[in-house]
Amino acid sequence: MGRPALTLPHGRHVALDKDGYLARLSDWDIEVAAALAHQEGMTLTPAHWDVINLVRQFYQEFGLSPATRALVKYTGQHLGAEKGKSLYLMTLFGGKPALTISRLAGLPRPANCF
């Protein structure tokens, strides 16, 4: 069995681990995020990107991958109160938004992701 990889435009390959997380965080870019989303049957819209960029900003600022509660509040502060709701994030990213967004945003995989 070959190593899992993400195939990107122009024949570029990015290594993933068994659970579909990036093997090297430095590989992350917007193409990678789009391809990771595509794997989950998601097409990223500007609304998705606003949140993905916000999670990267959260990580830059605090050195943490946000829990849903913190992400909801942070979203409200930066993207407006009407978006600072877990329902909004779930509509965009599905059932466990904080985990999914962190993965798409190329944050370190959480140790307790099972």
Add this chain to the structure above:
Amino acid sequence: MKTLTFLARSGPYGSSKAKALLDMVLSAAVFEQKIQYIFLDDGVYQLLSDQDSAQLGAKNVSAALPALDLYGVDRIYLDTESLQARGLQSRQLLIPAQPCNSDEIRSLIADSDMVFSL
């Protein structure tokens, strides 16, 4: 809901204790417990602003403290005697913390279901 009190008594970087206690606080916050986070003894060093751990090859453990508010942790206390004993009373702090003394810490502890100190 339980009242959990955390005594942050260790400075950052010299050991993993500051981070270990912070991780407990953040986990308890996710479960929406009533949290009291008290910085005292060497723990007050965690609150100094302008920490830069780049030369250590270590993460800045205090960078996460400003996120506490987003986790709903808003009962944050600072033992002013510990600050004074270390000559830090005039230093700029990373996050707002309610100044307190031993008497007040005693009553915070008396109100707690569980206390964790690192």
Add this chain to the structure above:
Amino acid sequence: MIISLVIHAAPGTSQGAQTALTFCQAALDAGHQIYRLFFYEDGVHNAHALAVWPQDERDLNAAWATLIRDHRLDAVVCVASALKRGVLNTDEAARYEKNAASLEPSFEISGLGQWVDACLHSDRVVSFGV
């Protein structure tokens, strides 16, 4: 009473793990219920299956495993602490492509959520080896 323990100390380095074990046994002897043992930070070394102790010393790793099995205790090692210290079960070893598992099977790997859960469901939570 319902009691949980948080163990921060590695066995064989400081006395904390030994004290915790003795306390746990005494609590069971007194008829209390141990809701959970939570091994955090260096405490996860207590769950190391590959530790070999000199024959004339008390094998603390084995003593925990026996106590946990005999009393069907819920013993959890913190996943973040365990991964960093090379204490992996077979699932984690496979996940991170390591060639050996090292967790004594009477322990489970899980997150700090299990510690919070222990706080919520116990009358007392006592920390050892801080």
Add this chain to the structure above:
Amino acid sequence: MSTLHIVSKSPFRTDALQRCLSLVAPGDSIILIEDGVLAVNLSILGERISGTDVSCFALAGDLIARSLTTAGTEIQQADAASFVALVCEHRNSISYG
């Protein structure tokens, strides 16, 4: 509504005992365990508990191993069973490292 203060480090190595003594409240108890028992003859401890309703205990096994005794002090000896009982008798506990 009282606290059990668990001190496990030598008073000469950490500020565990000092912090414990600053936070101990009437009705609380202190138990010295492990290297914490090295404080057994310290006057700051004796003075703090003397004539108060703060009880102080030391784990007997830790004392005996270190050739220490509580003779001439107000500190009571505790075994593992009484340590457990102390935990149950107090609302919460603090372990000082």
